[in-house]
Amino acid sequence: MNKVLMRLACLVCLTGLLTGAAPAQPPAAEIEKRSLDSFYAAGRDMRVRVSMVLTNQQGGERKRELTMLRKNMGSVGDQRYYMYFHAPPDVRGTTFLIWKYPIKDDDRWIFIPAIKLVRRIAASDRRSSFVGSDFTYEDVSGRDVTDETHSLLRSEALDGRPCYVLESRPVGSADYARRTSWIDTERWIPLKEEYFDSHGRSIRVYTADRVEEIGGHWTVTHRTMRNLQTGQRTEVTFQDVSYDQGLPDNLFMERALREPPASVR
Amino acid sequence: MRARARAVITALGALGLTLTGAASARAVDIGGFAQVNYAARISGAPCGAAGPCDFLLGEERLQLKLEGTSEQGRSGFAAKVDLFQDAVENRAGVEVREAFVNLTGKHAALRVGRQIVTWGAGDLVFVNDVFPKDWAALFTGRPMEYLKVGSGALKVDLHPGAFDAEIVVLPIFQPDRFPTANRFILPDPFPPGLPRLEEQKDRSLANAELAGRISHYLSDWGLSLYACRTFFRTPAMAVDDPAAPSSVHIFYPRLNTYGVSATGSFMGGVASFEGGYLDSREDRHGTNPAIENSMLKGLAGYSYPLWRDATLGLQGYLERTLDYGAYRATLPAGFPARDERRWLATVRLTQLMWNQTLTGSLFAFWGVTDHDGYLIPSARYAATDNVLVEIGGNVFVARDSHTMFGALDRNDNVYATVRYSF
Numbered sequence: 001m002n003k004v005l006m007r008l009a010c011l012v013c014l015t016g017l018l019t020g021a022a023p024a025q026p027p028a029a030e031i032e033k034r035s036l037d038s039f040y041a042a043g044r045d046m047r048v049r050v051s052m053v054l055t056n057q058q059g060g061e062r063k064r065e066l067t068m069l070r071k072n073m074g075s076v077g078d079q080r081y082y083m084y085f086h087a088p089p090d091v092r093g094t095t096f097l098i099w100k101y102p103i104k105d106d107d108r109w110i111f112i113p114a115i116k117l118v119r120r121i122a123a124s125d126r127r128s129s130f131v132g133s134d135f136t137y138e139d140v141s142g143r144d145v146t147d148e149t150h151s152l153l154r155s156e157a158l159d160g161r162p163c164y165v166l167e168s169r170p171v172g173s174a175d176y177a178r179r180t181s182w183i184d185t186e187r188w189i190p191l192k193e194e195y196f197d198s199h200g201r202s203i204r205v206y207t208a209d210r211v212e213e214i215g216g217h218w219t220v221t222h223r224t225m226r227n228l229q230t231g232q233r234t235e236v237t238f239q240d241v242s243y244d245q246g247l248p249d250n251l252f253m254e255r256a257l258r259e260p261p262a263s264v265r
Numbered sequence: 266m267r268a269r270a271r272a273v274i275t276a277l278g279a280l281g282l283t284l285t286g287a288a289s290a291r292a293v294d295i296g297g298f299a300q301v302n303y304a305a306r307i308s309g310a311p312c313g314a315a316g317p318c319d320f321l322l323g324e325e326r327l328q329l330k331l332e333g334t335s336e337q338g339r340s341g342f343a344a345k346v347d348l349f350q351d352a353v354e355n356r357a358g359v360e361v362r363e364a365f366v367n368l369t370g371k372h373a374a375l376r377v378g379r380q381i382v383t384w385g386a387g388d389l390v391f392v393n394d395v396f397p398k399d400w401a402a403l404f405t406g407r408p409m410e411y412l413k414v415g416s417g418a419l420k421v422d423l424h425p426g427a428f429d430a431e432i433v434v435l436p437i438f439q440p441d442r443f444p445t446a447n448r449f450i451l452p453d454p455f456p457p458g459l460p461r462l463e464e465q466k467d468r469s470l471a472n473a474e475l476a477g478r479i480s481h482y483l484s485d486w487g488l489s490l491y492a493c494r495t496f497f498r499t500p501a502m503a504v505d506d507p508a509a510p511s512s513v514h515i516f517y518p519r520l521n522t523y524g525v526s527a528t529g530s531f532m533g534g535v536a537s538f539e540g541g542y543l544d545s546r547e548d549r550h551g552t553n554p555a556i557e558n559s560m561l562k563g564l565a566g567y568s569y570p571l572w573r574d575a576t577l578g579l580q581g582y583l584e585r586t587l588d589y590g591a592y593r594a595t596l597p598a599g600f601p602a603r604d605e606r607r608w609l610a611t612v613r614l615t616q617l618m619w620n621q622t623l624t625g626s627l628f629a630f631w632g633v634t635d636h637d638g639y640l641i642p643s644a645r646y647a648a649t650d651n652v653l654v655e656i657g658g659n660v661f662v663a664r665d666s667h668t669m670f671g672a673l674d675r676n677d678n679v680y681a682t683v684r685y686s687f
Contacts, residue, residue, distance in 0.1 A: 056620075062650050088651065089651060089686035089687050090298070093332075099485065104530075114410035115409060116382060117383045120487070120537070122533070122534045125573060128574055129621060132622060253482075254487065255422070255429055262335075262337075262341065263338060265332075
């Protein structure tokens, strides 16, 4: 009899706990981790044709066209990127290889076709501009969740999508003091990011302008980065996106830099 | 003999079949550029009875580039042909920079035709890159790609697994292109008026050059071994009769080279090392003063990002002449002696600005033991996605006129290049 009462009491307590509790929210770092995985590491590999339009304050435009291949290697955050530039004309045929590691600096190589030269590039600054655009190398290939500390500010809708709003602060020195990001609670991709300097001024704003589900992965196929200090913006369009094509490891080696496979030209 | 002929016919048949496959190729890519390139000497040095000769270079150039690959990507071709008009030498011409056919298999690739090959880890300092170069192009501020000259060659790439191998056969010898008196003001160590007789290598199979490289990655360090059977591309010079010279013989002695290089990440930058042994086959004892002795070469380089979009590159280079005693003993009287050890240091500072559309660069050679130097300041601006403008200079500093940069001391120049790429 006592045992029955005890069980009943436990059940009442548990029911009370459950009905009284708010819906569980994952910790901020876990949200960020899941967002980074969805945004930068979806699938085992990815292939995409990237168009970049850089527009300055006066409306002048510069264009970059490249094919980008990405492969996730064995351990988390260990990735390889291969890029073949189609435009502008003076860099057509230039190839670029990045081996990205979760902790140490990237390894980067560039191949300059006019002199058939593979050159290794010193690459300790992931915050430098990627091909002169408003995106940094880090914006292109991602960062590690531990590069910043994260806190969950609130949950709110952005353009009709439910979002976690995170605030992230860089652990080491960086060109921003904090970053606010709106992460889709269902698709886990960042829909907006705003970077602030140490005076609290907004300096860069990223927006995901078009999101599509491709091969089971939510993919931002049009994005914009606005530099509020220079007035310049860069719009990036992804075309011909494919995932999990079984890209071989040898595509991400020096030999493929020198001899770009016909499939990327 | 018949078996060999059959093998050749079979190979040609396979090539024909592959090229037939290429006939169904995807659209051929066409590109290239139109370019204007001028360089003017600013040293004010007179150059003889012909009057002022300030312009070192004054040319317009059109490059057409065609590339195509077959549907399966197993075969392809590329050609780069320049049409140029050179006002300084008052001539127009055609230069085939590259023209080759590729055949690609799973573990091997073949490239046959005129092509550019670049080896080694140095930045404008070459230890194991034995392929032809155009030094006159460098010293007149022509775009960097013109430092390399295409060679008619057969190149086989093998990549069976753990390592990559590259074998290059160059059937017909081609020397480096050096500054000549029709553009540059140069000292002449020989009595004036002596005719020059340049050796034309006969086109025998025995004169074919052979170069091989094996590369392997150890973690993220790229390691390579090199071996080449070649010739000095720098001319050797000797008078026919030292007592009563009537002509200067210019020739290119045989050379074997063996070397190694390594490049990898180190302390946030990129470190590179390269070493080579040059076996001067026609002067193994160092007793022929006209021919370079055998030598050892070593290079260490480090490139480091200073701040955003700025990179500093440093190199130290040592060249040690072997059999130095024999060299000194046989050096003709009156000829300046080189040091046994020649030290060279280089610095490259590069800064990108204006969203990486403007590149400021300074490259400096410092001949530590030769007491000479060579500075290349430049600014390159991508005015649009198609238009590139570059201005720069070539400044030579020297104590003596017999050293590498000392010989060019009266040729300080500024250059300008405007290029429209399409």
